[in-house]
Amino acid sequence: MLTSILRRGAFATLALAGLTTAAFAQMELKIMAPAAPGGGWDGTARSMQQALTASGIAKSVQVTNVPGAGGTIGLAQLVNSSKGDGSTLMVNGFVMVGAILLNKSPVDLTQTTPIARLTAEALVVVVPAESPIKTAKDLADRVKADPAKVIWAGGSAGGADHILAALFAGTVGADASKINYIPFSGGGEALAAMLGGRVTAGVSGYGEFEGQIKAGKLRVIGVTSPKRLTNAPDAPTFKEQGVDLELLNWRSVVAPPGISAEQRKALADAMDKMVKSKEWAEILKARGWDDAYLASAEFETFLKAEKARVEGVMKTVGLIK
Amino acid sequence: MDTLLALFNGFSVALEPSKLLFCLIGVFLGTAVGVLPGIGPALTVALLLPVTFKLDPAGSLIMFAGIYYGGMYGGSTTAILLNAPGESASLATALEGSKMAKAGRGGPALATAAVGSFVAGLIATLGLAFLAPWLVELAVKFGPWDYFGLMILAFVTVSATFGDSPLRGLTSLFLGITLGLVGIDKLTGQARLTFGVPELLNGIEVTTLAVGLFAVGEALYVASKRHREPEEIIPIKGSLWMTKQDWKRSWAPWLRGTAYGFPIGALPAGGAEVPTFLSYATERKLCKYPDEFGKGAIEGVAGPEAANNASAAGTLVPLLTLGLPTSATAAIMLAGFQQYGLNPGPLLFAEKPDLVWGLIASLFIANVMLVILNLPLIGLWVKLLAVPQPWLYAGILVFATMGTLAVNPSPVELGMLFGFGFLGYLMRRYDYPVAPMVVGLILGPMAEAQLRRALQISLGDPMILLENPGSATLLGLALLGLVAPFVMKGLNRFKASED
Amino acid sequence: MANEKTRSGPDRAALVAGVLLLAVAALVARDAASQTIVSSYGVGPTAMPYVVASGLGLLGLAHLVVAFRDGLPAPDSSDPRALGWIVAGLVGFIACVALGGGFIVATALLFGFTARGFGREALVTDLVIGFVMGLVIYVVFFKLLTLSLPAGPLERLLV
Numbered sequence: 016m017l018t019s020i021l022r023r024g025a026f027a028t029l030a031l032a033g034l035t036t037a038a039f040a041q042m043e044l045k046i047m048a049p050a051a052p053g054g055g056w057d058g059t060a061r062s063m064q065q066a067l068t069a070s071g072i073a074k075s076v077q078v079t080n081v082p083g084a085g086g087t088i089g090l091a092q093l094v095n096s097s098k099g100d101g102s103t104l105m106v107n108g109f110v111m112v113g114a115i116l117l118n119k120s121p122v123d124l125t126q127t128t129p130i131a132r133l134t135a136e137a138l139v140v141v142v143p144a145e146s147p148i149k150t151a152k153d154l155a156d157r158v159k160a161d162p163a164k165v166i167w168a169g170g171s172a173g174g175a176d177h178i179l180a181a182l183f184a185g186t187v188g189a190d191a192s193k194i195n196y197i198p199f200s201g202g203g204e205a206l207a208a209m210l211g212g213r214v215t216a217g218v219s220g221y222g223e224f225e226g227q228i229k230a231g232k233l234r235v236i237g238v239t240s241p242k243r244l245t246n247a248p249d250a251p252t253f254k255e256q257g258v259d260l261e262l263l264n265w266r267s268v269v270a271p272p273g274i275s276a277e278q279r280k281a282l283a284d285a286m287d288k289m290v291k292s293k294e295w296a297e298i299l300k301a302r303g304w305d306d307a308y309l310a311s312a313e314f315e316t317f318l319k320a321e322k323a324r325v326e327g328v329m330k331t332v333g334l335i336k
Numbered sequence: 337m338d339t340l341l342a343l344f345n346g347f348s349v350a351l352e353p354s355k356l357l358f359c360l361i362g363v364f365l366g367t368a369v370g371v372l373p374g375i376g377p378a379l380t381v382a383l384l385l386p387v388t389f390k391l392d393p394a395g396s397l398i399m400f401a402g403i404y405y406g407g408m409y410g411g412s413t414t415a416i417l418l419n420a421p422g423e424s425a426s427l428a429t430a431l432e433g434s435k436m437a438k439a440g441r442g443g444p445a446l447a448t449a450a451v452g453s454f455v456a457g458l459i460a461t462l463g464l465a466f467l468a469p470w471l472v473e474l475a476v477k478f479g480p481w482d483y484f485g486l487m488i489l490a491f492v493t494v495s496a497t498f499g500d501s502p503l504r505g506l507t508s509l510f511l512g513i514t515l516g517l518v519g520i521d522k523l524t525g526q527a528r529l530t531f532g533v534p535e536l537l538n539g540i541e542v543t544t545l546a547v548g549l550f551a552v553g554e555a556l557y558v559a560s561k562r563h564r565e566p567e568e569i570i571p572i573k574g575s576l577w578m579t580k581q582d583w584k585r586s587w588a589p590w591l592r593g594t595a596y597g598f599p600i601g602a603l604p605a606g607g608a609e610v611p612t613f614l615s616y617a618t619e620r621k622l623c624k625y626p627d628e629f630g631k632g633a634i635e636g637v638a639g640p641e642a643a644n645n646a647s648a649a650g651t652l653v654p655l656l657t658l659g660l661p662t663s664a665t666a667a668i669m670l671a672g673f674q675q676y677g678l679n680p681g682p683l684l685f686a687e688k689p690d691l692v693w694g695l696i697a698s699l700f701i702a703n704v705m706l707v708i709l710n711l712p713l714i715g716l717w718v719k720l721l722a723v724p725q726p727w728l729y730a731g732i733l734v735f736a737t738m739g740t741l742a743v744n745p746s747p748v749e750l751g752m753l754f755g756f757g758f759l760g761y762l763m764r765r766y767d768y769p770v771a772p773m774v775v776g777l778i779l780g781p782m783a784e785a786q787l788r789r790a791l792q793i794s795l796g797d798p799m800i801l802l803e804n805p806g807s808a809t810l811l812g813l814a815l816l817g818l819v820a821p822f823v824m825k826g827l828n829r830f831k832a833s834e835d
Numbered sequence: 836m837a838n839e840k841t842r843s844g845p846d847r848a849a850l851v852a853g854v855l856l857l858a859v860a861a862l863v864a865r866d867a868a869s870q871t872i873v874s875s876y877g878v879g880p881t882a883m884p885y886v887v888a889s890g891l892g893l894l895g896l897a898h899l900v901v902a903f904r905d906g907l908p909a910p911d912s913s914d915p916r917a918l919g920w921i922v923a924g925l926v927g928f929i930a931c932v933a934l935g936g937g938f939i940v941a942t943a944l945l946f947g948f949t950a951r952g953f954g955r956e957a958l959v960t961d962l963v964i965g966f967v968m969g970l971v972i973y974v975v976f977f978k979l980l981t982l983s984l985p986a987g988p989l990e991r992l993l994v
Contacts, residue, residue, distance in 0.1 A: 057382075079983045082744050084520075084537035091534065117525050118537055163876060166793055172525030195876050197792050198523055200605075200785075203660035207604035210476040210658070213793060226659035334525055336871065383982070503901065507856065507894045514863060514887050521880040528880060529866050552925075559921055559952050560913035726953035727964070730946045733921075734965070737928060737945065738972055742982050747933040754925045761918075765910040766848055784883045791877030 042073040042285060046268075047105040049089025050082050056106045059133070059266050062298045063106075063289065070292040072285055085114025087122075094122040097271040101278030104130060108266040109175050112325045116335050117173040124322065127269035128279055129315040131286040134299070135265040135307030136220045137240035138179050139250065141233040143212050151237045151256040154216060155187035162193035168205040169218035172198045173334050175264045176218040178325060179239060181332045183253075186260050191331045209233060220264055221247065222303050239263065265307055267314060283311040343465055346693030350701050355398050359698065362399035363705045366406020367713075371413050372739055377423065377648075378663070379743065380407030397691065398698035404669070405457070405702040408648060409710060412449045412641055417442060417720055418732050420551040420739070424542040424778050425608035425644045428616040430550060431497070431771055432629070432636030439632050440573025442718045447578045448586045448634055449641040450710050455587075456594040456642035457703040460649030461696060463598050464656075472657045475602050480789035481801050483605050485810025487783035490610045492817040493617035494779075497771040499630070504768045512776020515540045522785050523792070535748035544740055545777055548753045549770040551736045553760015555729045560761070571722040576715055586638040589619050593642030601650020604662045605786070608647040609778050615639035649699070656692060846906025853898030860891035917952045924948030937987020942969030 044067065048060035057080060064076040081089035086107060093105045107124065115123045142148045148157065158165050162184060169176030177196055185191040197214065199205040206224065209217040210232060217224070217233070221244060227233040228247070237253040238244055239262040253260040270282055289295050290308045299306055309317055329335045349355070369380045381404055415426040416433035429449065436445040463471075498505025518529045519539030530536040558567045578586070596611035596618075619635040620626070629636060654660035655669060721728065740753050763770050790807075794800035801807050867884035901907070924945045931941035946965025951958050973990060976982045984990075 077983065080743075080745070082538070083746070084534050087537075088534050088746075118520070118527065118534065120534070163795060172521075172523060195792065195795075197789050198525075199789075200522065203654065203662040203666070204604050206658065206660050207476045207654070207662075208479075211479060213479050503894070503897055504907075506890075507852075507898070510887065510890045510894055511859075514859060514891065517863065517884055517887060524880045526870055526880050528870070528884060529863065555949070556918060556921055559917040559949075561911060562917055562954060563914045564911060724955075726950035726955040726961075729953055730949035730961070730965070731968070733924070733949050734942055734946050734968060734972075738942075738976075738984070741932075741938070741984050742976060745983070745985050747929055750929045750932060754929065757925070758922075765913065766852075767908045780883075788877050788882075794877075796877050 042067075042281070043102055044073050044076045044285075045079060045103045046076060047079050047081055047089055047093060047103065049086035049093075049105060049107065049111070050080065056086065056108065056266070058302070060106045062295075062302065063104075063133075063268075066289050066292055066294040066298055067285070069294045070289065072288050072292070084118050084120075086111045087114055087118050087120040090115070090120065090124070090127070091122050093269070093271050094126045099273040100271050101274045101281065103271055104268045104282065105270075106266065106268055109264045109321065109325075112322055113173040113175075113178060113329065113334075116326055116329055124269065124318060126272050128272060128274055129318050130268045130270050130279070130282050130311055131290070132265050132267040132307055132309035132314045132317065133286075133290065134304040135263040136222065136305060137238050137244060138175060138218060138262055138264060139221045139224055139228075139238045140179070140183065140236040140253075141209065141217050141219075141224055141228065142215065142236055143209055144232050144234055145212070146215070146234065148216070148236065149234070151251075151253055151258050154183075154236050155189070155258065157215070158184050158187060158189040158194070162189055163195050165195060165216065166214040167194060167196040167216055167218060168199055168208045168214040169196065170198060170205065171200070172196075173329065174198075175262065177332070177334075178328050179218050179260075179262050180216075181328050182260055182262065183258070185328070185331060186258055191328070192333050194332065221250075263307065267309075267318075279311065286310075342689050342693045343697060345690060346695075346697035347700075349394055349690065349694040350398055350697040355395055355698075356701070356705075358395050358399040359402040359702055359705050360709065362402025363406040363702060363709050364402075366403035366408075367410040367413075367706075367710065368406075370407035370410020372410075372735065372742070375407075375411075375739055375742060377404060377407035377411060380404075380410070381669075394691070394694050397695050398701070400669075401695065401698040401702040402705060404648075405453075405699070405706050408645065409450060409453060409706055412453075412644070413446060413717060414735075416445050416449065416637070417717060418551060418735060419554055420547045420732065420736050421543065424546070424774075425612055425647070426640075427546055427609070427771070427774055427778075428612040428640035429637055429644070430546075431616065432633050434550075435630070435632030436634065436637065437632075437718075437721060438567075438569050440570030441632060441634075442721060443572060443576035443714050444578045444582045444634060445632075445637050446714045446717060447711065448582065448638045450707050450714075451578070452586065452590045452593065452638045452642040453645040454703050454707045455590045456597060456644075456646040457649060457699065459591075459594045460598045460601075460646040461700050461703075464649055464652055465696060468653045468657050471599065471602050471653050475604060475654060476658070478603050478605075478806065479804065480786045480793065481804050482806035482810065483603075483786040484783060484790055484801065485807035485814070486600075486606075486610060487779055487786060489810050489814040489817065490613050490779055491783065492814045493614055494772055494775045497616070497769055497775065499767070499769040501767070504766075505772050508763065508768050508770065509772040509776045512545075512773035512778075513780035514776075515545065515773075516777045516780030516784075522781070523788050533748065535746055539781070540752065540777060541744070541749070542774065542778055543743070544749060544753050545756050546774045547736045547739065548756025549760035549763070549773060551732050552754060552757025553764060553770065555733055556757060556761035557764040558729065560765075567725070569721055569725060569728070571718055576718065582634055585624075585634050588622075589615070589635045589639035590642040592618060593639040593644075594646040597643035597646030597648075598650045601647025601663075602653040603650075604654055604660055605782075606647070606650070607663065607782075608644050611643040611647050612640040613775060613779075615643040652696075652699075845902040847902075848910075849898050849902035849907045852907070853895045853902060856891050856895030856898060860888045860895060863891065864888040917954070920948050920952030924952070931987075932985045935985075935987050937990045938973050938984040939966060939969035939989050940987060941985070942966070942972065 046060045046063055048057040050056040060078045064078050067073040067076050081092050089105060097103045148154050167180040180194055180196050181191045184194050205217055208214045224233055228235055235250040237256060238250050239260060240252060241261055243252055366380055370377060411423055411426045412429050415421040415430035416437050419430055419434035421427045421430045433445045518536055520537050521528055527537055593615040596614045600606040600611040616636055619639040620629050623629060623633055623635050651663045651666045654662050655666045740749055760770055790800055863884050867881040870881050927944040928941045931944060943962050943965035946968060947958055947962035950961040955961060973984055976984055
């Protein structure tokens with residue numbers, strides 16, 4: 016046991032360098048997490064590091080952190096200083112699409128080379144168990160009657176939760192610019208506001224509310240996935256309730272601009288191998304992430320569509336002009 | 337009774353020799369990484385989490401608890417010895433702790449921090465075991481208006497750090513609040529005072545300001561007046577360990593610190609800063625040797641350190657009972673649970689009692705280990721201060737920049753660190769207190785966000801602050817805190833005339 | 836304090852502090868006035884800046900009043916050479932990192948210059964000590980904690 020800790024711990028990287036038996040793996044990668052160590056994107060980057068080296072796909076993977084401004088500082092660095100570098104990847108996700116617009120970032124995701132979408136999480140809209148609101152239609156009626164009286168709680172302004180609240184209002188025919196959305200820092204505070212009955216509805220990733228939903232303290236109004244979730248077969252989707260609403264909080268990797276077609280293919284292939292490895296499967300299970308792999312080309316199309324949608328919503332809500 | 341039984345069960349799991357060894361390794365690694373300035377316990381845990389991946393759940397959890405406590409204690413060591421608080425919660429510790437260290441009382445300061453953390457951890461763990469379900473009911477009832485009241489109360493207590501000029505104290509505080517405005521507004525996503533610099537969008541990092549003002553500013557100041565009155569650092573004066581007098585002066589602050597830390601830490605947006613400030617202010621008011629405050633009073637280390645530790649245990653209340661991660665560390669803890677497919681929440685106690693109580697027992701044991709490991713180390717730590725002064729300060733500056741770079745490797749962040757350092761130098765030179773500025777940066781944005789959330793819920797009606805009993809009481813206390821000093825002064829005069 | 840009444844005219848330090856505070860107040864107010872988007876419920880993102888700006892303005896005025904009365908406590912003389920060395924070390928550090936010189940060389944500069952500022956007359960020895968310190972820190976961070984510090988030519992040799 017002790018040897019195993021020592022190997023994993025203090026000497027992990029040193030030992031790995033010597034012990035790597037996978038001689039065929041020549042790839043040396045740098046993965047940038049455009050966030051501080053410890054956050055979600057950092058977790059993705061470090062999990063990739065683990066999966067790529069443990070499965071022998073890459074010889075070495077180095078994680079760097081470039082935090083700040085919803086990831087747009089890291090993005091600027093990728094676009095400006097790593098141009099043409101075929102060994103660098105950056106983790107990003109849905110939230111960055113909004114952050115780019117909100118922060119008036121001079122660079123945007125279309126300037127990068129999309130490599131793969133990796134994971135995604137469905138969002139969920141919930142109400143406190145004692146709320147008279149039972150279905151998506153009840154909530155829609157409330158929002159249409161008086162958007163000010165429906166208080167939404169969720170994550171940061173312009174983030175996925177906020178976009179969903181606005182999309183919901185817009186989809187059911189209410190005035191999305193009038194929604195009363197309160198951003199909380201971190202899911203914990205928003206959840207406390209829900210349990211304390213101070214807000215009408217809460218928005219978050221399904222995992223964050225799962226415990227409360229199962230304990231019967233929160234009621235699901237709808238999930239944003241196209242089909243019901245496998246781990247929550249009782250939670251209805253918005254789609255099946257006649258509200259045409261789909262939104263996934265996805266995470267992906269992109270490469271710098273200006274890389275060659277071969278370099279792009281090499282990176283895409285490495286991702287393809289990684290998502291199929293058992294190491295990655297184990298990490299997904301341990302972290303509770305859902306696989307949402309999209310290969311390079313499909314991801315590029317998807318990214319463009321998401322950008323157009325987010326931009327539209329943010330204009331309606333008045334987050335940007 | 338069930339609770340007690342479960343707790344004993346937990347202990348039986350955590351007390352196996354192999355588990356104890358993991359715990360010791362965890363405490364050691366946590367302390368080693370946590371002493372690096374700028375690296376607080378949350379980051380320490382995040383960095384060392386992979387180390388625990390390959391152990392069995394129980395072993396990993398106990399190592400995890402060790403790392404966590406080690407990281408917390410390591411943070412206060414840096415705050416005391418180097419005057420470079422690694423996180424906002426050890427700010428209050430640095431105020432008196434660093435003064436004690438320079439006066440040769442670093443040993444007792446570190447000891448009261450360790451024992452205080454232990455006492456607070458012990459009481460708070462018991463609180464967690466027995467009061468959690470009840471406390472959490474109260475905690476979720478705490479609305480934005482109540483938080484606003486709590487922040488205002490904390491603001492009032494800041495005046496304890498003002499020194500002898502209200503004008504200079506208020507100026508420092510307001511500059512801190514101004515810095516707190518910088519960055520993206522939490523509620524509307526708009527950028528304020530960023531002047532087109534993207535690095536400013538995330539706001540000013542508390543540790544950057546604190547390390548700049550405290551460590552860098554102090555180095556510049558000491559160097560500037562060295563030719564005139566060389567600063568004398570005494571590594572050890574008197575006992576290395578706490579004297580009888582130190583114990584006598586420490587036990588009440590430990591208990592009071594715990595009484596602030598645990599319940600406020602249990603509030604979803606309570607945090608560790610507010611209780612440490614409240615504790616510092618209280619000890620300053622109650623201290624029998626008020627003259628020593630500002631020169632190294634042991635109460636000023638004992639209270640805030642206990643509050644800090646108790647609040648950390650407090651954050652476990654919403655985490656374990658509701659699955660609410662309410663602090664950066666709690667979020668990391670959540671990750672620790674999730675690696676075993678455990679989802680903290682209302683069902684966790686019922687579904688996996690052995691693991692939950694195993695963890696609680698582990699926290700407890702980690703606390704004991706920490707004291708066992710660190711008390712002998714104190715002698716070694718204090719020797720650091722015996723390093724020749726030029727090297728000591730050069731080393732402090734190197735560590736300060738390293739901590740900043742590790743979290744955010746950008747020249748802009750470094751520029752801010754040194755800019756704040758120079759500001760700290762100027763403020764010291766003209767006798768402006770630096771602590772209120774950091775407090776303003778921490779509390780300002782919190783107070784603003786809570787007030788605006790409250791008004792958004794009430795659709796703009798300010799009466800909501802007075803209609804709610806919680807916020808009305810807290811605001812009343814704050815008002816009392818403002819008026820009380822004048823009343824006290826009157827009373828003292830009255831007493832004096834009676835004598 | 837003990838120093839008042841020894842100078843003639845207003846206290847320069849207090850005057851400067853007052854003017855600077857008024858300038859910061861104006862800056863905050865101007866920034867708030869230029870906000871285009873305001874919240875539709877409750878108070879918007881500009882309310883707090885205006886409160887802060889008024890507070891800073893009042894404090895600025897109070898400093899001006901103080902300047903013509905007691906003034907700030909007069910500071911004792913300071914050693915510009917000591918300050919100069921440390922500031923040079925700090926600026927050297929930033930420049931070295933920003934220009935790609937790497938963490939280790941930057942640390943050597945900062946350590947050596949600071950020690951010089953504190954009166955040690957062995958710059959070369961201290962630069963070497965700083966270099967070794969930087970090297971050790973870099974290796975510990977990079978290898979054990981997988982946190983990358985700014986890399987220059989030297990650091991790239993280590994990888």
